[in-house]
Amino acid sequence: MKVTETSIPGVKIVEPVVHGDARGYFVETYNEERYVAAGIEARFVQDNESCSSRGVLRGLHWQAGEHCQAKLVRVVRGAVWDVAVDIRKGSPTFGRHVGCELTAENGRQFFIPRGFAHGFVVLEDNTIFSYKCDNFYCKESERGLRFDDPAIGVKWPWPGRDYLLSDKDMHHPTLSEITPWEP
Numbered sequence: 001m002k003v004t005e006t007s008i009p010g011v012k013i014v015e016p017v018v019h020g021d022a023r024g025y026f027v028e029t030y031n032e033e034r035y036v037a038a039g040i041e042a043r044f045v046q047d048n049e050s051c052s053s054r055g056v057l058r059g060l061h062w063q064a065g066e067h068c069q070a071k072l073v074r075v076v077r078g079a080v081w082d083v084a085v086d087i088r089k090g091s092p093t094f095g096r097h098v099g100c101e102l103t104a105e106n107g108r109q110f111f112i113p114r115g116f117a118h119g120f121v122v123l124e125d126n127t128i129f130s131y132k133c134d135n136f137y138c139k140e141s142e143r144g145l146r147f148d149d150p151a152i153g154v155k156w157p158w159p160g161r162d163y164l165l166s167d168k169d170m171h172h173p174t175l176s177e178i179t180p181w182e183p
Contacts, residue, residue: 001014001016001017001028001034002014003015003038006100007093008084008086008093008096008097008098009093010111010113011084011110011112011113011116012039012040012110012111013108013109013110013111014035014038014040014072014109014110014111015106015108015109016028016029016107016109018107027107029109030044030072030132035072042070042072042113042134043134044072044132044134045133045134045136046133046136046137047130047131047132047133048131048133049076049129049130049131051126051129052122052127052129053122053125053126053127054127055121055122055158055161055162055164056163056164056165057120057121057147057156057163058120058121058122058166058169059117059118059120059144059145059147059169060083060085060117060118060144060146060147061118061119061142061143061144061145062087062115062116062117062118062143062144062181063135063137063138063142063143064141064142064179064181066141067136067137067138067140067141068114068115068135068181068183069114069134069135069137070111070112070114070133070134070135071111071112071118071132071133072109072110072112072131072132073102073109073110073112073118073120073129073130073131073132074102074107074108074109074110074129074130074131075102075103075127076128077104077126077127077128078103078122078124078125078126078127078128079102079103079104079105079122079123079124079127080101080102080103080120080121080122080123080127081099081100081101081120081123081156082099082100082101082102082110082118082119082120083097083098083099083118083154083156084098084110084112084116084117084118085097085117085118085119085145085152085154085175086115087115087116087117087145087178087180087181088115088116088180088181088182089180089181089182090180091115094180095152095175096152097152097153097154099154099155101123102120103123114134114181114183115181116181117143117145119147121156121157121163143178144168144172145173145174145175145178146174147163147165147169147172149174149175151176152175
């Protein structure tokens with residue numbers, strides 16, 4: 001597999017090797033030994049999956065306190081623009097973000113460590129998004145950050161488009177209003 005460091009240390013793009021022939025393909029989407037060797041030392045305990053239509057924007061989310069989560073995300077069908085925002089207290093990259101396109105065709109995975117808000121916008125109808133988490137979900141620890149906060153400056157696809165968001169996601173606080181994440 002190929003692992004690419006992003007402009008924010010710890011956030012990585014992973015490209016597993018796809019073995020294809022006339023029958024189809026085979027890909028190892030996770031192998032703990034290989035991921036640890038690549039610097040991804042999260043021990044995953046929960047897998048989640050969502051299916052969304054084009055234009056759905058989910059995020060920016062994270063879990064606070066003892067329920068914080070690192071995530072390894074990928075697209076099984078379709079395509080998304082995926083974003084991680086550094087919300088770690090005292091981090092030299094606090095408030096900066098990094099994004100990448102994940103598609104079923106490119107097979108990329110995006111590793112988001114603890115201390116990052118995460119979100120994505122769906123680029124194709126019926127996109128299936130899958131992610132591994134290193135901690136269990138806890139509703140009381142759920143937090144969010146405004147997806148269009150100018151202080152963060154995410155350049156989401158389709159500027160000026162009305163994205164389809166949950167009511168909760170439309171009303172998250174801005175970066176200046178959140179309590180930064182602390183381990």
